[in-house]
Amino acid sequence: MLRFLTAGESHGPALVAILDGMPGGLRLRTEFINRELKRRMGGYGRGGRMKIESDEVKLLAGVRFGTTLGSPIALIIENRDWSNWKAAMAVEGPPPPAAVARRVTRPRPGHADLAGALKVNSHDARNILERASARETAARVAVGAICRTLLANFGIEIASHTTSVGGAAAPEDRQESWERITACEASPLRCADPKLERRMMREIDAASKQGDSVGGSFQVAARGVPPGLGSHRQWDLRLAGLVARALLSIPSVKGAEVGSGFANARARGSSVHDEIFYDPKRRAFYRKTNRAGGIEGGMTNGEEIRARAFVKPLSTLPTSLQSVDLVSKEAFEAAVERTDTTAIAAAGVIGEAMLAIVVADAFLSKFGGDSLGEVKRNYRGYLKQLRSF
Ligand SMILES: Cc1cc2nc3c(=O)[nH]c(=O)nc-3n(C[C@H](O)[C@H](O)[C@H](O)COP(=O)(O)O)c2cc1C
Numbered sequence: 001m002l003r004f005l006t007a008g009e010s011h012g013p014a015l016v017a018i019l020d021g022m023p024g025g026l027r028l029r030t031e032f033i034n035r036e037l038k039r040r041m042g043g044y045g046r047g048g049r050m051k052i053e054s055d056e057v058k059l060l061a062g063v064r065f066g067t068t069l070g071s072p073i074a075l076i077i078e079n080r081d082w083s084n085w086k087a088a089m090a091v092e093g094p095p096p097p098a099a100v101a102r103r104v105t106r107p108r109p110g111h112a113d114l115a116g117a118l119k120v121n122s123h124d125a126r127n128i129l130e131r132a133s134a135r136e137t138a139a140r141v142a143v144g145a146i147c148r149t150l151l152a153n154f155g156i157e158i159a160s161h162t163t164s165v166g167g168a169a170a171p172e173d174r175q176e177s178w179e180r181i182t183a184c185e186a187s188p189l190r191c192a193d194p195k196l197e198r199r200m201m202r203e204i205d206a207a208s209k210q211g212d213s214v215g216g217s218f219q220v221a222a223r224g225v226p227p228g229l230g231s232h233r234q235w236d237l238r239l240a241g242l243v244a245r246a247l248l249s250i251p252s253v254k255g256a257e258v259g260s261g262f263a264n265a266r267a268r269g270s271s272v273h274d275e276i277f278y279d280p281k282r283r284a285f286y287r288k289t290n291r292a293g294g295i296e297g298g299m300t301n302g303e304e305i306r307a308r309a310f311v312k313p314l315s316t317l318p319t320s321l322q323s324v325d326l327v328s329k330e331a332f333e334a335a336v337e338r339t340d341t342t343a344i345a346a347a348g349v350i351g352e353a354m355l356a357i358v359v360a361d362a363f364l365s366k367f368g369g370d371s372l373g374e375v376k377r378n379y380r381g382y383l384k385q386l387r388s389f
Helices: 030-041 080-084 097-101 113-120 126-132 134-152 178-183 194-209 239-248 344-367 372-387
Strands: 003-007 014-020 057-061 073-078 157-165 216-223 253-258 276-279 284-287 305-311 322-324 331-333
Touching (some): 003 134, 134 157, 157 194, 239 253, 305 344, 344 372
Antiparallel strands (some): 003 014, 014 073, 057 073, 216 305, 322 331
16 A cells, blocks of 8 residues: 655755555654654764754645645655765766775775675765665655554654663563653663663774674554554465564664563474453453564554664774775775674664554455545454444
8 A cells, every 4th residue: 555765865955755555634743753864863882974964855746735635645855975075976967086085995895885886887886885874764764654654643653762772681581561662762772671771882983992893683563553453364474574674674773572572482382472361341352472572473463563683793893804995806894884882772773663654554455445534444444343243
């Protein structure tokens, strides 16, 4: 139902996105989108770029008088840093000397530089890294904010929290409550456990001091989700796969689990599966545990969606690793672009956006209509069906 594309280079004029499939009649506030963009820029361990950029979205199409029209929504986020890159990233004309000066021929291990240079047959890895850079995720966060706005109309909320940085990790099977997750929003790493957060910050300080980077993990959560989103019907409709794909599409995310998937794989079935209960007052089934992360058989089961992403340490290191020059083929220490020690807190915000997009898509697949009113009618009918089940 929902489709979106982004375009834009890290140091180009702007990032843009087109979101297609959003129903008409949805009230959108740019302040809310901007607030989400601001959340992406924060977090302990970030570097200089975040001080330059202060993202603001401009809606270009698909919205009239603050309400969606049902036509494709187009948005733009200008890159403030563009003013420093106008020559090196000029859209037209022959390459000026500035472009030569900004050429990258020393690919960084772990980044997209070498694979991309070989793929597109370019000896200037800048042609790759400009797009591979996680700057692109600002556009995703803006799209995610629109999806969150849709979901909020149905009482569905999305949150995230940092669960580990390097060796400072919460116990694998610990599930923080929704209240603790949302309460940590203003903390330096958006970690629900203040003591653990202090350990995480020490890990970041130690890595930074040694000119190194450090990875970690974050959990995303969605509550208020009705049962039956996603499908058991086909492999590509199973929601667990869609959530994992969305998380793995975030630059530097290298692992994903639904619920306590990794711990579950080491345990016995009797201590893994969430027993089923029925509340006659609410006329609803419920669970006392949620090790499945709210998804069974590729469908939501009515519990909170919980999924975790595992993030590798960033690959641009002030301490260089061995690499080989793309032109001379001589061994070099890899080129150093401006870098963060960790972007784990930002990665969680991007994870929220990706989860919002997946859940909004699944929601519209089940209840979709051309206007918000039509979607609401469809949803109300389903809730009635559930109550009389
Ligand atoms: C929010 C965020 C910020 C990032 N910042 C940096 C950075 O400063 N330096 C860096 O080398 N990689 C950074 N990355 C990771 C790279 O974009 C990523 O490693 C690269 O595109 C290669 O893709 P892959 O790691 O998914 O294979 C960041 C990732 C995220 C999610």
